[in-house]
Amino acid sequence: MKLHQLSLFMENKPGALSMPIKTLAEANVNILTMSLADTQQFGILRLIVREWQKAKEVLEQAGCVVNVTEVLAVEVEDRPGGLAKVVTSIENAGLNVEYTYAFTCGCAGKAILVFRFENPDEAIRKLQAVGVNVIGSVDLYERVEQ
Numbered sequence: 001m002k003l004h005q006l007s008l009f010m011e012n013k014p015g016a017l018s019m020p021i022k023t024l025a026e027a028n029v030n031i032l033t034m035s036l037a038d039t040q041q042f043g044i045l046r047l048i049v050r051e052w053q054k055a056k057e058v059l060e061q062a063g064c065v066v067n068v069t070e071v072l073a074v075e076v077e078d079r080p081g082g083l084a085k086v087v088t089s090i091e092n093a094g095l096n097v098e099y100t101y102a103f104t105c106g107c108a109g110k111a112i113l114v115f116r117f118e119n120p121d122e123a124i125r126k127l128q129a130v131g132v133n134v135i136g137s138v139d140l141y142e143r144v145e146q
Helices: 018-026 052-061 082-092 120-129 137-145
Strands: 002-011 031-038 042-049 066-077 097-103 110-117
Touching (some): 002 052, 002 120, 018 042, 031 097, 042 052, 052 066, 066 120, 082 110
Antiparallel strands (some): 002 042, 002 066, 031 042, 066 110, 097 110
C-alpha cells in the first residue's frame, strides 16, 4: 500500500530542475507525478516513479542527494466535497498530514492524492477502517498506464 517517493534537495537557481529531470529521461525512467517546494535558498523535488530503485541509483550517480520516503496514495471522489470528505476522515482518525500533492491520471470520476504521514502503517489502518481507499503501487501504476 505504501509508495516510495524520492526527495531531492536542490539549490534554488535557474536550471537546477533540469539536471535530475534529464537524468531520469536518459535512464528511461518515467516520472508519474512530482512536486516542487522551494524557499529562497533551496528546493525539495519530490518524485513518484515506478522504478524507484533505478531512479535513485542514476540520480545519485549524477551527484544528487536522494532520500526515499514512504507515502500513501488515496483515492478521492473527483467532485466538489470529495477532498473535504477524505480530509475529515483523516482529521477524525487523529492523523497529521505532513504534506500532500495531486497525482494526475485518467481515473473516471476519481482523483488521487499523495499524502505523507509520520507513520504510514498506522495511517493505512486508520484510513481503511473509516472507508478511505488507500491505493497500492500495483493498482496505481495500472491506472496510470491505461
